[in-house]
Amino acid sequence: MTSTPPTAPPSNDHRSDGGDAASGTSRAARARGRVRGLVRRGARAAARPGTWRRGPLLTASALLLGLLMLLHGQLPNGFGNLGSLVETLLPWFGGFVPLLLAAALWRRSPATVVALLLPVVAWVTLFGGLLADKSHAGGDLTVAEQNVNAGNPDPAGTARSLARSGASLLALVELTPRATADYERGLAGTYPYHTVQGTVGLWSRLPLSDTRTIDIMDFGPLAARKPAAAKLTANRALRTTVATDRGPLTVYVAHLGSVRVTPRTGFWTTSRDIGVQALAAAVAADPSPRVLLLGDLNGTVDDRELGGLTSQLRSAQVAAGNGFGFTWPAAFPMVRIDQILVRGLTPDSSWILPATTSDHLPIAARLSW
Structure with a gap:
């Protein structure tokens, strides 16, 4: 007895495909209709008096x-x-x-x-x-800076973190005599050369020479505006020369005076503004073709009071950064008051380094001749 194989039911695939296409077209048409309806209602509402x-x-x-x-x-x-x-x-x-x-x-x-x-x-x-990300490959020199905070609970840990930055030049500000010893020990293996002047210092893989302090709290006609308390202020700025394979590089490290917002004085910036003008005058008088300024300027490059510096020096962050690069406070950065400014050098990139136990974030940049 021969059995006949069962006949497969007719396929409805073509009907399903057609139904899906028709359904998709219908949904798109309904969506367009809703949009047109919203536009018409919006136009009618806008045309109403009032x-x-x-x-x-x-x-x-x-x-x-x-x-x-x-x-x-x-x-x-x-x-x-x-x-x-x-x-x-x-x-x-x-x-x-x-x-x-x-x-x-x-x-x-x-x-x-x-x-x-x-x-x-x-x-x-x-x-x-x-x-926009304006950074690009290249760079002859990597530099870094951080306000390490006088009350830093772990200066040795901060030193270890900064030693891994890859920077050839590392500027630290708001140093204290006690913490300076920790930074000198922690950075000695990476940076054979360094100088500390008051509360600011520079650690370097390259030789340093002609180092001197700059009094940014008492300068010419501005001396009359110098607050009495500033007479006891430790040195907050230095100038030195770095010997590179491309020639000498003049480096300034500075920590300008703090600013305050109070009900009585508003935005108090007197000591900072004195420092800006003194530092700007020193940079203007400097004959060096290549100048690098690293430090906490307690001001952003948008602040008109920093115009004496920003008119002479370029911001690495503005020229080659990615984003605003806010540095303070470290827990929730709102402003960039730590700066890397240059003259006679080209910024190739600028970035924020990993946080340490300071209340400021460290910054870095790659520069080329």
């Missing part, structure tokens, strides 16, 4: 925010150094944009949404270039 008058305070705030960022240089410094304070925190003003946008959407204020274009354009114009 819609553009919603949220006048929000609209005014958006415009003022944009003008503040665009015209920050016009803010006076006569009252509590307001201009310098705004310029120090200027990148963070962009954080008000999403807050105002959320409020505008809640109030259904199209005027505020349009007004927010001004601060967005202003912020991108000022800081958009910092967001």
Whole structure:
């Protein structure tokens, strides 16, 4: 007896494919319809009388925010150094944009949404270039700097971490006599040459010569503004010459005076500003074709009061960094007050080193002739 094999049921694959395609087309059509509906409803809402008058305070705030960022240089410094304070925190003003946008959407204020274009354009114009990675390969010399914090609980550990940075030149500021011994022991195996002048020091793989201190708290006509307490201040700046295979390099290491924000004085920067002008005068008078400044300047390159230095020297972070490179406070960095500035050298890259037990993050850069 011969059995007949069962006949397979007819395939419905082509029907399934067609159904899926039709379903996908239908979903896309519905999505387009919803978008068109939203646009029509938005257009009708915008055309209603009074819609553009919603949220006048929000609209005014958006415009003022944009003008503040665009015209920050016009803010006076006569009252509590307001201009310098705004310029120090200027990148963070962009954080008000999403807050105002959320409020505008809640109030259904199209005027505020349009007004927010001004601060967005202003912020991108000022800081958009910092967001791109401008580093590139190459570099003849790697340098690093850190404010190691006078109250650092583990200077020996900080020294071990910095010794692994790969830098040929390492500048440390806010040294104390007791901690300096720890840094000298911890860095001796990596850096055969070093100099410490007061609270600042430079460790080097290359020979140093012609080292001297710079009084950044008492300079010419600025001496009258020198606070009485500053007479006891230890030296906070040095100048030295590094012997490289490409010729001599002049290096400055500095820790400018601290700044304070108080209800009575506002943004107090007197000792720092004296130091900026003294250091700027020393750099201007220096005949060296190649100059490197490493240190905690207690100010950002956007602060007008640092103009005496930033008009002569380039910021490695601005020229070859990736992002803002904030350094302080280490737990939640908000500003970059530690700087690597150069003249006669080309920054190839700039970056933040791993955190130590200091309240500042260490920074590094690769430079080429």
